Amino acid sequence: MWEYIAKRLAMVSVVIAGVTLVAFSAMYLAPGDPAEVIALARYGEDLSASQVETLREAEGLDAPVHVQYLIWLGHLLRLDLGKSLVTSEDVLTEILQKLPATAELAVASLLISLMIALPAGVLSALRKNTLLDSGCMFVSLLGVSIPNFWLGLLLIWFFALTLHMFPSFGYGSLKHFVLPALTLGTSLAAVTARLTRASLLEVMGQEYIVAARARGFDERTVLFRHALKNALLPVVTFAGMQFGYLLGGAVVVETIFSWPGIGKLLVDSIFAMDFSMVQGCVFFIAVLFSLSSLVVDLLYAVLDPRIRYDRHD
């Protein structure tokens, strides 16, 4: 088991190196001269060529790309993510400030998505091809099709403005979580519901289910004791992936609800050509995503005794 984890962690490092390299190159290839864009942000419109050049040298933007990347990597190994090119603040501090908000929203959204999707998926599978089934699947299709932007504003208009039940923006109390988590959760729920339904249907057709029924167990025991646990395996994997994705921050929701998360930080940094911040964010998100997928894989072993990592095949 520990050998497995060690191997996975080594792979994670390789993945992260690859991801950050690609992000670095993408920023470099993007149109626009980073030194100029940053100088414009710092010094306003009345810019002179010498100011741009001074900035370029000061921030090391005149070195060739691969050299810049290696320098960045060197700093990383010392756990130094550098300073933002735009605000001169410590990248690591800023990301860590935003991380709790993103993580909390990710957890809340995932919870809501599961609370909607699991019952919906299970009911649809059990009452296959009835009105309930079609209904649930139609609603899930809606959930996938409705853009976050529209849904978010609609929820704000209805729940905040018309009903005065929840605040329309901000971060701070439990109430602030509801609308953003609902917005994110409903679109995730759609896919999860379908997956649950398909997975449960497949499991219900297995031989051991038939055997369980033959042994005289009632439907409820068959469902909860035998079928559900196995049906949930792909769902768990998927939910884990979704969680990793959510940790990358949901820019649209963060913008609409004024949620101080990593997603908006990353997008704003890309537009501002803030190389250090972009690299820092990408690195963090890659780490979180890889770790969450590792946790999911380990969870799999807990849920399914057939999968154990210390078997030497």
Next chain:
Amino acid sequence: MNRNFKFILTICMLLAVIGASACIGEEKEGTAKGTGSGESSQELVVGISTDVSSWYLDTFAAGDARFVWSQVYETLVRLDSDLKIIPGLAESWETPDNGKTWVFHLRENVTFHDGTPFDADSVVFSYSNQSYVRQAVLKPVQSVEALDNHTVKFVLAKPMPLPYYLTHVAWPVMGPGCLDAEGDFVKPVGTGPFRFEGQTKDQEVVLTRNDAYWGDKSLLDKVTFKVIPEATTRVIALETGEVDMIIKVPEYDVQRLEAEEGIQVHRKLTTFTDFLQFNCDSSPFNDTRVRQSVAYAVDTEALVNEVLEGIGEPAGGRPYSPVMMYSDPDLKTYTQDLGKARSLLEEAGWKDSDGDGIRDKDGKPLKTTLIVSKGVWAVRHNPMAQVVQGTLREIGMDIEIQVLDEGAINKLESTGDFGMILRSGYFVWGPYPKHFFVHHSANPYSHYHNETYDQLVNAADMTIDAQEQEELYHSLQAFVIEEVPAFYLVHEEKVVATCPSVKGYTISSEDPWLNLSGVYLERK
């Protein structure tokens, strides 16, 4: 009862508890504020679109930061709500040598928020060599020195109407107490009616009243600026009562808010103007007639009435807002004349030889690009660009719209690979028409090179004689109308919306400045 059933029951009860607590919590707090949180609660909440990322004089305060700066910091020279120059932290000023040297007499008995006295040394500190303003804006300033405790002398390399430049809140006076012993910035120290209390990054900035303020003390105890990047959410937050005031209301919400009972919508023409900057260095806009044909084709009145719902004033080519200095009331602006536009193109040699609706010359079609930025003003620029595109199609010009971020636009500008850029503002600092510098050859972002124009701009900026300045700026306005280095579309109208509790607010033309003097709250 098997344990799975109990498990599900627990989950349901948990959900019910969460739901209930949400509702109960709501009753306890009330909707934000305003429901009986004290009759004399003078705490204003303002919604802005970006956070204040910098408080120090080494960078330009971008986005909505200046609205917050204008509560904490002040300038030597101020403007009233109609853009007339009035004394600020300097009571008077003179220039003994026609503009090369300026002496400012500072107001006495003023203290910074940290208790240190406001004096000439703090002015020297605020306008030091390292400051953004010296490096970017006031490059001709050679030295700033304190003659005595309350007198400061600015020496310039060439004559310049310096006081007009000193009104902008982006380069205010800051107290040296904002730095610690090592010279690192600690917290904002200004002289303004409010002092900095605290900031939660990307969420809010809290200011409290400065009881030692030299002028009329504010009636408000506290001002909180909440950061809400999405415009629609800001408007809804005003309607729910979560914020008391919002700045920059989107055009499509103005009518709805005006109709809503209690909400007051304040409108005033500001100093910003949207314009189409031509690339005069290459075809087709290197030909003045082609530029003029665009000026005759685009109907700026329709732009304001249809696209902007009547918010703003059609410019018809007028190079800057009529509320600013030296605006020529008799200036002949453009009105739409498609016939004239077409004949100008014909004259310039662009004829539709193949009948496809697009003119051509020497085998090349009249096709070019219109660039729109993704920035803060992009919301109204997008539909405006589309209208321009449609109109120009009618006279036989094929326009491709490109919506890009600043980095990409920069790239295209440096290679000259564009036709027109739709922009706003640029060199707009208070009432002074510095904006003409945009088309000066010395400006790296100018795409127009004309010696006469350069000479006019230089002359106008080097004299301090009001009469002479007026003549020169009138000539410049006429020049821009005639030669059209850029076609000016709309004079922006600032829209601020307040909830019923906000009283005493006077909207100012100055942008970006938030005038909170005299504002108080009457909560019911």
